[in-house]
Amino acid sequence: MFASGGRFHFLGWKDGVMSVKAVGLFSGGxxxxxxxxxxxxxxxxxELLHCxxxxxxxxxxxxxxxxxxxxxxxxxxxxxEEFFEVVRSPRFGYGSGMNPCLDCRILMLRKAKALMExxxxxxxxxxxxxxxxxxxxHRGALRLVERESGLDGLLLRPLSAKLLPPTxxxxxxxxxxxxxxxxxxxxxxxxxxxxxxxxxxxxxSPAGGCWLTDRTxxxxxxxxxxxxxxxxREQAVLLRVGRxxxxxxxxxxxxxxxxxxxALLLEHREGRWVVQVxxxxxxxxxxxxxxxxxxxxxxxxxxxRYSDGRDREDVRVRWERDGxxxxxxxxxxxxxxxxxxxxx
Ligand code: SF4
Numbered sequence: 226m227f228a229s230g231g232r233f234h235f236l237g238w239k240d241g242v243m244s245v246k247a248v249g250l251f252s253g254g255x256x257x258x259x260x261x262x263x264x265x266x267x268x269x270x271x272e273l274l275h276c277x278x279x280x281x282x283x284x285x286x287x288x289x290x291x292x293x294x295x296x297x298x299x300x301x302x303x304x305x306e307e308f309f310e311v312v313r314s315p316r317f318g319y320g321s322g323m324n325p326c327l328d329c330r331i332l333m334l335r336k337a338k339a340l341m342e343x344x345x346x347x348x349x350x351x352x353x354x355x356x357x358x359x360x361x362x363h364r365g366a367l368r369l370v371e372r373e374s375g376l377d378g379l380l381l382r383p384l385s386a387k388l389l390p391p392t393x394x395x396x397x398x399x400x401x402x403x404x405x406x407x408x409x410x411x412x413x414x415x416x417x418x419x420x421x422x423x424x425x426x427x428x429x430s431p432a433g434g435c436w437l438t439d440r441t442x443x444x445x446x447x448x449x450x451x452x453x454x455x456x457x458r459e460q461a462v463l464l465r466v467g468r469x470x471x472x473x474x475x476x477x478x479x480x481x482x483x484x485x486x487x488a489l490l491l492e493h494r495e496g497r498w499v500v501q502v503x504x505x506x507x508x509x510x511x512x513x514x515x516x517x518x519x520x521x522x523x524x525x526x527x528x529x530r531y532s533d534g535r536d537r538e539d540v541r542v543r544w545e546r547d548g549x550x551x552x553x554x555x556x557x558x559x560x561x562x563x564x565x566x567x568x569x
Contacts, residue, residue: 246270246346253288255428256352278308320360322443334374355385355409470567476514498546507532530558
């Protein structure tokens with residue numbers, strides 16, 4: 226153990242040389258792999274942290290493979306509870322969709338800071354590239370998340386470091402600034418060239434952004450918030466499946482698009498009406514809220530529209546919720562004008 230200015234740092238020894246340890250936020254993608262490898266080549270011992278924001282979609286194997294290619298220990302941490310809270314009320318607002326990127330980065334960096342302290346590491350690094358993402362990777366944003374996460378001076382972005390003010394690891398000589406990079410912007414060509422140079426040949430293609438940047442998902446989430454709904458794990462699942470229609474102020478319906486979605490909707494039927502066409506194949510339609518008879522008839526017309534009975538006049542529809550039931554006969558399909566008015 227080594228004391229400096231009243232603070233203690235744990236230093237390791239590697240091949241007879243004192244090594245510095247750092248914790249890196251790790252997505253498994255190319256940029257975070259490169260950042261880690263660049264530091265490893267400078268003799269820094271890296272430990273990786275992957276923050277799981279959505280356990281339903283956690284690609285554990287992909288992240289583990291990336292870490293094992295680097296030969297670095299990996300911790301996967303479920304931060305979903307705090308992440309959902311951040312999505313509900315971000316301090317720094319949303320991006321183009323409902324993505325609270327600044328708050329999300331601060332959350333992850335705080336976790337990295339905690340691991341840094343626990344693991345006896347000296348700084349945190351990320352694979353961020355200046356200007357790559359509009360909300361979270363411009364100069365002001367990089368500075369803001371550094372400050373808000375409590376990592377002042379201790380947050381190194383090896384891929385863009387030469388374009389940013391020197392950090393403590395550079396000033397203290399724990400890493401050589403000359404061996405860092407000056408990448409900026411959205412092009413991935415410099416990263417791909419560096420990957421080739423460093424012998425990194427396996428990396429996933431760039432992700433299209435998280436689900437909160439998706440336009441359709443964001444519109445549905447805005448609608449949920451706009452109608453007093455709470456963003457829960459269950460809602461995160463339901464907002465991603467099926468076709469969504471708001472039938473009236475307090476009532477929304479979700480229509481399964483295939484067998485898997487129908488099965489998933491049925492798993493979430495508790496407390497919701499299930500509307501289904503009888504006699505003809507058709508989707509599972511879930512109704513949320515406290516629907517009036519008129520709302521249920523609207524949901525029935527949507528169910529008929531997406532069933533094989535859409536051109537028939539004798540269509541019967543049944544609805545049921547937790548033992549209560551009802552239905553209607555001769556239900557007409559919703560027309561295009563109605564659907565586009567209700568669609569989310
Ligand atoms: S895109 Fe999604 S996961 Fe990435 S920082 Fe923004 S909110 Fe977080």
